[in-house]
Amino acid sequence: MAKELTPRSENYSQWYQDLVIKADLAENSAVRGCMVIKPYGYAIWEKMQAELDRMFKETGHVNAYFPLFIPKSFFSKEAAHVEGFAKECAVVTHYRLKNDEESKEIVVDPDAKLEEELIVRPTSETIIWNTYRNWIQSHRDLPLLINQWANVVRWEMRTRLFLRTAEFLWQEGHTAHATKQEAIDETIKIINVYAEFAENFMAMPVIKGLKSENERFAGAIDTYTIEALMQDGKALQSGTSHFLGQNFAKAFDVKFTNKEGREEYVWATSWGVSTRLMGALVMAHSDDNGLVLPPKLAPIQVVIVPIYKKMEQLGVISEKVDTIVAELKAKGISVKFDDSDNKKPGWKFAEYEMKGVPVRLAMGPRDLENGTVEVARRDTLSKEIVPLEGISEYIERLLEEIQQGIFNKALDFRTKNITKVDTWNEFKETLNKKGGFIWAHWDGTSETEEKIKAETKATIRCLPLDNEQEEGACVYSGKPSKQRVLFGLAY
RNA sequence: CGGGGUAUAGCACAGUCCGGUUAGUGUACCUGCUUUGGGAGCAGGGGGUCGCAGGUUCAAAUCCUGCUACCCCGACCA
Numbered sequence: 001m002a003k004e005l006t007p008r009s010e011n012y013s014q015w016y017q018d019l020v021i022k023a024d025l026a027e028n029s030a031v032r033g034c035m036v037i038k039p040y041g042y043a044i045w046e047k048m049q050a051e052l053d054r055m056f057k058e059t060g061h062v063n064a065y066f067p068l069f070i071p072k073s074f075f076s077k078e079a080a081h082v083e084g085f086a087k088e089c090a091v092v093t094h095y096r097l098k099n100d101e102e103s104k105e106i107v108v109d110p111d112a113k114l115e116e117e118l119i120v121r122p123t124s125e126t127i128i129w130n131t132y133r134n135w136i137q138s139h140r141d142l143p144l145l146i147n148q149w150a151n152v153v154r155w156e157m158r159t160r161l162f163l164r165t166a167e168f169l170w171q172e173g174h175t176a177h178a179t180k181q182e183a184i185d186e187t188i189k190i191i192n193v194y195a196e197f198a199e200n201f202m203a204m205p206v207i208k209g210l211k212s213e214n215e216r217f218a219g220a221i222d223t224y225t226i227e228a229l230m231q232d233g234k235a236l237q238s239g240t241s242h243f244l245g246q247n248f249a250k251a252f253d254v255k256f257t258n259k260e261g262r263e264e265y266v267w268a269t270s271w272g273v274s275t276r277l278m279g280a281l282v283m284a285h286s287d288d289n290g291l292v293l294p295p296k297l298a299p300i301q302v303v304i305v306p307i308y309k310k311m312e313q314l315g316v317i318s319e320k321v322d323t324i325v326a327e328l329k330a331k332g333i334s335v336k337f338d339d340s341d342n343k344k345p346g347w348k349f350a351e352y353e354m355k356g357v358p359v360r361l362a363m364g365p366r367d368l369e370n371g372t373v374e375v376a377r378r379d380t381l382s383k384e385i386v387p388l389e390g391i392s393e394y395i396e397r398l399l400e401e402i403q404q405g406i407f408n409k410a411l412d413f414r415t416k417n418i419t420k421v422d423t424w425n426e427f428k429e430t431l432n433k434k435g436g437f438i439w440a441h442w443d444g445t446s447e448t449e450e451k452i453k454a455e456t457k458a459t460i461r462c463l464p465l466d467n468e469q470e471e472g473a474c475v476y477s478g479k480p481s482k483q484r485v486l487f488g489l490a491y
Numbered sequence: 492c493g494g495g496g497u498a499u500a501g502c503a504c505a506g507u508c509c510g511g512u513u514a515g516u517g518u519a520c521c522u523g524c525u526u527u528g529g530g531a532g533c534a535g536g537g538g539g540u541c542g543c544a545g546g547u548u549c550a551a552a553u554c555c556u557g558c559u560a561c562c563c564c565g566a567c568c569a
Binding site: 004011013014017028029030031032084087088154156157158163164168170217236237238240272274276305307308309343344345346347348349350351353362364365366367374490491 | 492526527528529530531559560561562563565566567568569
């Protein structure tokens with residue numbers, strides 16, 4: 001056995017760790033908290049990027065790029081923002097190294113101290129709004145709809161591959177609008193884009209909602225989120241979209257002249273998803289045999305493994321396979337024919353299962369005789385013998401079925417793990433024994449939320465957007481409540 | 492940042508307590524033959540600054556000090 005995973009039931013976080021490494025997605029690097037994203041993992045990220053980028057452009061956004069470094073003074077202009085990020089910023093203080101004459105080692109040159117220290121961006125609001133000041137004068141310059149693909153650094157105490165790393169890749173959208181309503185609409189438009197992407201491409205059901213004050217982005221008026229439920233019953237915030245009001249416009253003095261000729265501050269939004277989505281993707285679908293990828297994000301959608309005794313047999317199989325490959329490619333399906341002779345079929349089966357390839361075809365002497373091929377599904381681990389006639393249409397349909405199937409499975413899991421709770425005892429018991437989302441009344445105060453967190457570690461994941469209003473009593477304080485909110489343990 | 496653990500061949504580990512031949516096993520790799528429908532078998536072979544830097548000693552993977560990285564549990568956070 002070359003590779004085996006720790007079973008999920010035994011140690012979920014070890015399983016995750018094993019899987020990320022054994023499926024060749026990423027590994028830890030020589031730099032604390034920073035990972036190396038390996039080609040197979042990066043290929044999945046590229047597929048995510050391509051689709052998200054398409055969706056952003058479809059909704060009128062354009063890409064640009066802003067600097068990695070932010071002058072310290074910019075950073076401190078928005079009070080809530082500084083407070084939120086100050087504790088996890090990497091700071092550049094010098095710009096040169098030199099050879100130390102005594103120790104013969106490379107040291108920081110004390111003469112090369114920067115006049116003003118630079119922050120490595122943990123997010124780019126400040127540098128971007130400082131720039132927008134020069135770009136915006138008139139209502140005719142609005143809206144400004146810009147996205148950037150970038151890396152950011154947040155100096156985390158404790159890191160986990162993809163889920164929380166000191167450096168990560170993401171996109172951050174930063175938009176400027178003439179009216180409050182337009183900015184709010186933008187914020188909601190984007191959270192809908194994120195939800196659509198998560199559900200249609202990642203096959204991961206999400207709940208759209210509003211963050212409570214405690215969980216809000218530093219500097220935002222409102223934070224919208226998509227929350228997903230992982231297989232261990234913990235919630236994962238998978239994307240956020242912020243309505244920033246005029247906070248950054250005021251901090252950076254970004255004004256425009258409206259149609260009536262009066263000066264006003266602009267209204268802002270920002271929004272992002274990161275390589276954390278990779279972690280979400282892994283934990284949403286995979287099993288004890290390895291990764292399970294939704295076809296729409298799988299770098300290889302179909303792998304074909306030949307089974308043969310003699311080289312002549314491989315030749316005959318290859319001819320048949322070449323036809324299948326051509327047909328699948330013509331349909332836009334990515335396919336790999338693994339005819340390498342240094343690995344046995346059984347080894348290949350296990351390997352492609354570990355890597356989550358959605359469909360595997362195996363063709364051997366029996367298939368040659370019967371005009372068939374063996375088709376195996378990664379998601380259900382089922383196999384069947386299928387006639388070669390019409391195989392590409394069959395696989396095309398199967399890929400759609402798998403995409404839908406893993407979404408349904410995840411949705412079913414989530415539905416079973418949302419528990420409606422009305423008493424504090426029930427709340428604690430559900431959290432301990434079952435996990436998942438707890439749907440309970442809350443009195444709307446930060447004080448109660450903090451007490452609940454202190455006692456149980458559970459936080460309010462969100463106030464769902466399509467929430468029905470319902471009078472009730474807060475599960476903790478007993479005070480009146482207008483609606484239920486979702487609680488849960490979070491990553 | 493606090494508590495605990497780990498670091499020896501590409502990978503997974505033993506050896507460390509109690510210092511002493513040439514540092515070992517599995518797997519992977521190379522060669523050959525037999526194999527090939529779920530991680531093949533036999534035979535032969537190559538591969539090691541024992542995490543890094545100091546120290547103790549006739550002698551250090553082993554003892555001492557410092558450093559670094561990773562894992563687990565907390566605190567913090569996306």
